[in-house]
Amino acid sequence: MTRPKSSFAGELLKGASQVFFMENSLTGILFFVAIAFASYASGVWATTIGAAIGVVVATLTARLLDCDEKSVASGLFGFNGILVGAALPTFIAASPQLWAYVVVGAATSTVVTAAFGATLTGKWGIPGSTGPFVLTGWLMVAGAYSFGGLHVTGDAPKLATDYVQGLAPIPQPIELVQIFFRNIGQVYLLGSEISGAIILLGIFIASVPAGLAAAAGSLVAMVVSIVMGADPTLVSQGLYGFSPVLTALAVGVVFLKTSPKVVIYALLATVTTVFVQGALDVIVAPAGVPSFTAPYVLTMYLFIAPKKLMAPHPHRPVAGHIVGHEHRQTGARTEQPRDQPGPSRV
Amino acid sequence: MTRPKSSFAGELLKGASQVFFMENSLTGILFFVAIAFASYASGVWATTIGAAIGVVVATLTARLLDCDEKSVASGLFGFNGILVGAALPTFIAASPQLWAYVVVGAATSTVVTAAFGATLTGKWGIPGSTGPFVLTGWLMVAGAYSFGGLHVTGDAPKLATDYVQGLAPIPQPIELVQIFFRNIGQVYLLGSEISGAIILLGIFIASVPAGLAAAAGSLVAMVVSIVMGADPTLVSQGLYGFSPVLTALAVGVVFLKTSPKVVIYALLATVTTVFVQGALDVIVAPAGVPSFTAPYVLTMYLFIAPKKLMAPHPHRPVAGHIVGHEHRQTGARTEQPRDQPGPSRV
Amino acid sequence: MTRPKSSFAGELLKGASQVFFMENSLTGILFFVAIAFASYASGVWATTIGAAIGVVVATLTARLLDCDEKSVASGLFGFNGILVGAALPTFIAASPQLWAYVVVGAATSTVVTAAFGATLTGKWGIPGSTGPFVLTGWLMVAGAYSFGGLHVTGDAPKLATDYVQGLAPIPQPIELVQIFFRNIGQVYLLGSEISGAIILLGIFIASVPAGLAAAAGSLVAMVVSIVMGADPTLVSQGLYGFSPVLTALAVGVVFLKTSPKVVIYALLATVTTVFVQGALDVIVAPAGVPSFTAPYVLTMYLFIAPKKLMAPHPHRPVAGHIVGHEHRQTGARTEQPRDQPGPSRV
Numbered sequence A, B, C: 001m002t003r004p005k006s007s008f009a010g011e012l013l014k015g016a017s018q019v020f021f022m023e024n025s026l027t028g029i030l031f032f033v034a035i036a037f038a039s040y041a042s043g044v045w046a047t048t049i050g051a052a053i054g055v056v057v058a059t060l061t062a063r064l065l066d067c068d069e070k071s072v073a074s075g076l077f078g079f080n081g082i083l084v085g086a087a088l089p090t091f092i093a094a095s096p097q098l099w100a101y102v103v104v105g106a107a108t109s110t111v112v113t114a115a116f117g118a119t120l121t122g123k124w125g126i127p128g129s130t131g132p133f134v135l136t137g138w139l140m141v142a143g144a145y146s147f148g149g150l151h152v153t154g155d156a157p158k159l160a161t162d163y164v165q166g167l168a169p170i171p172q173p174i175e176l177v178q179i180f181f182r183n184i185g186q187v188y189l190l191g192s193e194i195s196g197a198i199i200l201l202g203i204f205i206a207s208v209p210a211g212l213a214a215a216a217g218s219l220v221a222m223v224v225s226i227v228m229g230a231d232p233t234l235v236s237q238g239l240y241g242f243s244p245v246l247t248a249l250a251v252g253v254v255f256l257k258t259s260p261k262v263v264i265y266a267l268l269a270t271v272t273t274v275f276v277q278g279a280l281d282v283i284v285a286p287a288g289v290p291s292f293t294a295p296y297v298l299t300m301y302l303f304i305a306p307k308k309l310m311a312p313h314p315h316r317p318v319a320g321h322i323v324g325h326e327h328r329q330t331g332a333r334t335e336q337p338r339d340q341p342g343p344s345r346v
Helices: A008-020 A025-042 A046-064 A069-073 A079-091 A096-124 A131-144 A173-188 A193-206 A208-227 A232-236 A242-254 A260-287 A294-304 A330-335 B008-020 B025-042 B046-064 B069-073 B079-091 B096-124 B131-144 B173-188 B193-206 B208-227 B232-236 B242-254 B260-283 B294-304 B330-335 C008-020 C025-042 C046-064 C069-073 C079-091 C096-124 C131-144 C173-188 C193-206 C208-227 C232-236 C242-254 C260-283 C294-304 C330-335
Strands: none
Touching: A008 A025, A008 A046, A008 A069, A008 A079, A008 A173, A008 A193, A025 A046, A025 A173, A025 A193, A046 A069, A046 A079, A046 A096, A079 A096, A079 A131, A096 A131, A096 B096, A096 C096, A096 C260, A096 C294, A131 A260, A131 A294, A131 C260, A173 A193, A173 A208, A173 A232, A173 A242, A193 A208, A208 A232, A208 A242, A208 A260, A242 A260, A242 A294, A260 A294, A260 B096, A260 B131, A294 B096, B008 B025, B008 B046, B008 B069, B008 B079, B008 B173, B008 B193, B025 B046, B025 B173, B025 B193, B046 B069, B046 B079, B046 B096, B079 B096, B079 B131, B096 B131, B096 C096, B131 B294, B173 B193, B173 B208, B173 B232, B173 B242, B193 B208, B208 B232, B208 B242, B208 B260, B242 B260, B242 B294, B260 B294, B260 C096, B260 C131, B294 C096, C008 C025, C008 C046, C008 C069, C008 C079, C008 C173, C008 C193, C025 C046, C025 C173, C025 C193, C046 C069, C046 C079, C046 C096, C079 C096, C079 C131, C096 C131, C131 C294, C173 C193, C173 C208, C173 C232, C173 C242, C193 C208, C208 C232, C208 C242, C208 C260, C242 C260, C242 C294, C260 C294
């Protein structure tokens, strides 16, 4: 297969765009603009610098490890690195150790991406997606509490409490618009609605169906989180919407072929993601880490894993067990061909 | 294969009976009677209503997703849904949002069941069993803390403490009988010994060996938990026995062919389940969720996974690694055939 | 294959040596000497007795379960048992229930080793290594809080705090030497630098490259943990070094063929292990359990999993999904050969 050699800059920009499943340099440029705008607005440039370091280090590491060339060129080894690079300075104060941490974290994210590719994808057919970012990010942020050279800002290991404020008042229309765009910006850990709008524009440039799915995911998340009475502060910051946005995109457009049935399936997945967001916020609180995109990752894995013709295990004996009665009879294996992962699996 | 079309009601009842690995409508009826009796005794009908909604929604979802027809007809897509439906109203106060939650949770339990079927069962030969219920239940109960429209009753995120009361006094004979039956009833989250007795009757109707295994599991759990000095309040409610009951059934009768060796193996698994019950109660406490049947699920997975002729990885190089020395020689694969998931392993 | 029948004592000693990936009876003897020396120095013999019980019970269980004979003879079913046996009396006060616990835990560690062998190794090509010890150990120590007959000493479920003491003063040279050897001793949960030196001698006797890798891992861990400002008390006890020592050995020498590239890869893995140590200390604190060798296990799994020619999942539809559009066309599978875990993916 002849294929024009991609430029390194192109790989980095595509890596940025792959956070939303796109492979488009212009989209990647817009995403970097969105990140930079949020830094400009807040005056904190560490996240933009971290994102740039992250995607460079992750992509270089993939080249050094001779990872699948086409995948590297498509940016598939860069998008977890850019998220690690953006996330660590968001939660850890700048220090010399932080930058060493970002470099090691981004390099490790590439190894984790390759590990997920070899197992979850290669053996089970489930896309790793941003799972490597979530795992690497959790380990790095939790680890930061243990090192005097790193200081976690704005979070701490704690126990969740029951949020019993009852139903929150429905936000004003202008707030609803802000939430709609922040839900998208927070995928890149950006609380700015302007950044969210730039990102949505970037998605539409690459794919109109993807843009529609992202918008629909944001709307569904907003409605469900408000109706369920989620903490209005979190809803307002877009923190209940970014994972559902990714779920709507992934399940509705990217990993399944869109059809009426898939739309309903993606709707169920998106609503479930809002609930899983609430759950993971509680479950990871004692570790003092944010849930990152874990609500999307977990829900997407569960909704993409099922395969046609697969059945759950019937409540009958498994074959070939170490203490199974049949292990002295070689003919026993053929009894349950459907349960057996192929005749030569032992 | 010609097969009489099953009735929808039959699928629901078989779904209820599959919680104890049975496929028997009469057993399913008795299980519903046991659930209803506990509601009648406590005056709280939400659990019975939830169980009914759960099995209906989960089974319908399986039909809509075109899941394996034979499995749906056997109730294999219903038993996780009935448990989700019974569990959520047990731990979350009734509200409009709760019922929406039950419906979404039951539908999602079917997707999770299909996901486990495609991966854990399809690739590793391990039955999913009530794992989908545990995962869905944990996410839904933990999520409830985050939503103002849902209120968790009788539990909260907390840290476990060391239970150092020394050995508990041995309960009176009448209490031992209560514990024996409650250990069985609690599989359906029912603290009533009458309900437990009805359920045990239902198991015996479907299978005498299964009934004997369930009874043996309950006895072993009772003895071990008392000898180890577990909290008498929990022991008395049957909360140390329901997972071991399932383990005894699953390992001793259902997933392995009963033999003297299997009985000893199942005994080790049952004792281990009591210890894992103690462990998971501590581990999940900070998330504010019950351990559900996770002690059974984890122990059963570990005891069913081993296959004849499988060896642990020797402490020698793995093959085909991205940075392995041998990756430029195509002949390297044949060096360690035992370590390699060979070409026909899909 | 004719093979001299191994002696049971030889299996036990090789089991001890396999903790450091060696298969050498003399090395095993030295490791037992190191354990006994630490007991002699502290006056607490429960750990030595527990280690002896652990390796005997685990190896016997493997024989009773007809596990792969060559593996049993190589000690591959003993090393997790010896660690369980050494660990439980280290964290739980002696009592009749403790010894029952050690026996059941060691027997179960063999089942868990077989389970990891059948799944992680057999299907994904990842060595289980001390993963079964970590899982069994966590469950047993966490479970101990729930039983009045068991008392956990020196640990309790708690939330981690942010360690913000800034950079620690660099230890004196004599302390650095102590840390260097304790990093190795702590693999066997031994805080004695003499024990660590004996163990290192045992490794060198079996393999000079392995000894060099262990020493290098200890040095790297010492430097990184000090530079990052880890708690000096923990660093001094060798608690930041034992997992990196295993990672350096496993990734640099045992599971990959040593080469300049593998050395750099192992260096990244070793540094990452120090960070993961900090992370897991925080993450498992609420369960009241030590992290054991989990930082090594998790990092090693991630660094050994990647396989040559594996790519992450592209952001395109997966094949064969239950609600995928193509499920009515049987030819659909061939459309996306790269997404399919086909025969050429190994």
